[in-house]
Amino acid sequence: MPFPRASQALSRFTVLDLTRVRSGPTCVRQLADWGANVVKIDALLEDGGGEQPGGPRSGSDFQNLHRNKRAMTLNLKDPRGLEVFKRLAEQADVVVENFRPDVKAKLGIDYESIRKINPRIVYGSISGFGQDGPYHKRPGFDQIAQGMGGLMSVTGAPGQGPMRVGIPVADLTAGLFCALGILTALLERDVSGEGQWVQTSLLQAQIFMLDFQAARWLMEKEVAKQAGNNHPTSIPTGVFKTSDGYINIATTGGRIWERCAQAIGAPELVADPDYATAPARSKNRDALNAKINTLTEKKSTETWVQELNAAGVPCGPIYSIDQMFEDAQVKHLGMAQHVPNDENRHIQLVSQPVTLSRTPSRMAARPPEFGEQTEELLAEFGFDKDEIADLRQRKVV
Known part of the structure; x- marks a missing residue:
C-alpha cells in the first residue's frame, strides 16, 4: 500500500x-x-x-x-x-x-x-x-x-x-x-x-x-523599549480588565478612537485635550488606560466583545489555550x-x-x-x- x-x-x-x-x-x-x-x-x-x-x-x-x-x-x-x-x-x-x-x-x-x-x-x-x-x-x-x-x-x-x-x-x-x-x-x-x-x-x-523595531534603529536611531501590553504607536491599545477577566482593545487612528470612546460610554474623552490627538494620547497613555479600565470593569468580557465589535472597534477575549481551541471560529478553521x-x-x-x-x-x-x-x-x-x-x-x- x-x-x-x-x-x-x-x-x-x-x-x-x-x-x-x-x-x-x-x-x-x-x-x-x-x-x-x-x-x-x-x-x-x-x-x-x-x-x-x-x-x-x-x-x-x-x-x-x-x-x-x-x-x-x-x-x-x-x-x-x-x-x-x-x-x-x-x-x-x-x-x-x-x-x-x-x-x-x-x-x-x-x-x-x-x-x-x-x-x-x-x-x-x-x-x-x-x-x-x-x-x-x-x-x-x-x-x-x-x-x-x-x-x-x-x-x-x-x-x-x-x-x-x-x-x-x-x-x-x-x-x-x-x-x-x-x-x-x-x-x-x-x-x-x-x-x-x-x-x-x-x-x-x-x-x-523585530521588523519595524529594528528598522526604527537603522533609520532613526531610536531604541525601542519594553512597553508591556501597550502597543508602541496605536493608543489606546492594550489589555483592559472586565468584570470576569480581561480583554484586548485596539484602536488605530482617530476615528476608531472616537468609536471606542462612544462604545465604552465616555464620549467626553474625545474632546479632552489630553486625549484628543495621537501625540496627546501617547503622552498621557497611563492616565487614559486607567480611565478606560474603570469603565471596562463594569461589564463581562463577552458583553464587551459583542458591543465593541458591533461599534467597529477591534477587540477580543484573552484565552487560555484550552479556551482558544473551544472558540467557534477556531473550530471552523479546523x-x-x-x-x-x-x-x-x-x-x-x-x-x-x-x-x-x-x-x-x-x-x-x-x-x-x-x-x-x-x-x-x-x-x-x-x-x-x-x-x-x-x-x-x-x-x-
Missing part, C-alpha cells in the same frame, strides 16, 4: 530529513504537510541506541513536528552508512540539516560533498548563528537567540528586566524561513537546472522578526485535526495555517516509529534484499 501523501502540491519532491529538536523539524514539517516524500533519517549509533534530543517520540511535541513522514535508521558515523546516504542523496531533491556547521563536514555530508554527486540538490541548513563568522561553532538555543536578537529587550513590562517570549519564536521562524528558502531554490532550479545551499540561523530569524492511525490512538495535532483551494494539506499519516520504514525506503531507493540484510547485519541501518 503506497504511503499516503498529505497533499499533491509538493508530491514530486523527495526530502532527506537529518534534523533534530525543533527548528529543523519545523522546516521539514512544512514540506511534509504539503506532500513531499520526506525520509526522516533516525541516527543509529554503534550501540543501537534510539534516544534523541527533543523529548520522547510518543510525546505531543515530537508527534506534532513529525507527522506525514516516514523514517529509516542510518549510522552516518560508519563509512558504509555514509555510502548509503550518498546513494539516497543522488536521487533526492532536498536535504535539510541543523547540525553545528563543523559537524556535517566531519561526517562528510556537507553541501559541497553532496553537490558533487547531485548538482541539483537543494541543501537547507539551520544553525544558531550562521555557517561562518566568529560565533559559528557555538551551539544555538532559542532563548539565547531571543536575547541576542533584541527581542527580550522589548518584551515584558517596563522596569521588570528582560523577558522571553512564551513560544520558541526563534526556532519556529528559522524553520519557516528555511522552508521558504528551499521552496524558492526549487523554483529557481526549474530555470537553471542547478540546486543551491539555503542557509539561515536562529539569530538571523530573530532579528528579522486548527485541530485528528491523525489517522491503525492503533486507534488519539492523536490530534495543530493543522497548517494556510489553505490551498486545489491541493489542500491534511493529516495523512501519524509520525513514524524509530526507523519504522527502513526496509521499505531502502527498497524504493534501489537497494535489493541482500544489500538490506547485509546492512542490518553490519548495524549500518
Whole structure:
C-alpha cells in the first residue's frame, strides 16, 4: 500500500530529513504537510541506541513536528552508512540539516560533498548563528537567540528586566524561513537546472522578526523599549480588565478612537485635550488606560466583545489555550485535526495555517516509529534484499 501523501502540491519532491529538536523539524514539517516524500533519517549509533534530543517520540511535541513522514535508521558515523546516504542523496531533491556547521563536514555530508554527486540538490541548513563568522561553532538555543536578537529587550513590562517570549519564536521562524528558502531554490532550479545551499540561523530569524523595531534603529536611531501590553504607536491599545477577566482593545487612528470612546460610554474623552490627538494620547497613555479600565470593569468580557465589535472597534477575549481551541471560529478553521492511525490512538495535532483551494494539506499519516520504514525506503531507493540484510547485519541501518 503506497504511503499516503498529505497533499499533491509538493508530491514530486523527495526530502532527506537529518534534523533534530525543533527548528529543523519545523522546516521539514512544512514540506511534509504539503506532500513531499520526506525520509526522516533516525541516527543509529554503534550501540543501537534510539534516544534523541527533543523529548520522547510518543510525546505531543515530537508527534506534532513529525507527522506525514516516514523514517529509516542510518549510522552516518560508519563509512558504509555514509555510502548509503550518498546513494539516497543522488536521487533526492532536498536535504535539510541543523547540525553545528563543523559537524556535517566531519561526517562528510556537507553541501559541497553532496553537490558533487547531485548538482541539483537543494541543501537547507539551520544553525544558531550562521555557517561562518566568529560565533559559528557555538551551539544555538532559542532563548539565547531571543536575547541576542533584541527581542527580550522589548518584551515584558517596563522596569521588570528582560523577558522571553512564551513560544520558541526563534526556532519556529528559522524553520519557516528555511522552508521558504528551499521552496524558492526549487523554483529557481526549474530555470537553471542547478540546486543551491539555503542557509539561515536562529539569530538571523530573530532579528528579522523585530521588523519595524529594528528598522526604527537603522533609520532613526531610536531604541525601542519594553512597553508591556501597550502597543508602541496605536493608543489606546492594550489589555483592559472586565468584570470576569480581561480583554484586548485596539484602536488605530482617530476615528476608531472616537468609536471606542462612544462604545465604552465616555464620549467626553474625545474632546479632552489630553486625549484628543495621537501625540496627546501617547503622552498621557497611563492616565487614559486607567480611565478606560474603570469603565471596562463594569461589564463581562463577552458583553464587551459583542458591543465593541458591533461599534467597529477591534477587540477580543484573552484565552487560555484550552479556551482558544473551544472558540467557534477556531473550530471552523479546523486548527485541530485528528491523525489517522491503525492503533486507534488519539492523536490530534495543530493543522497548517494556510489553505490551498486545489491541493489542500491534511493529516495523512501519524509520525513514524524509530526507523519504522527502513526496509521499505531502502527498497524504493534501489537497494535489493541482500544489500538490506547485509546492512542490518553490519548495524549500518
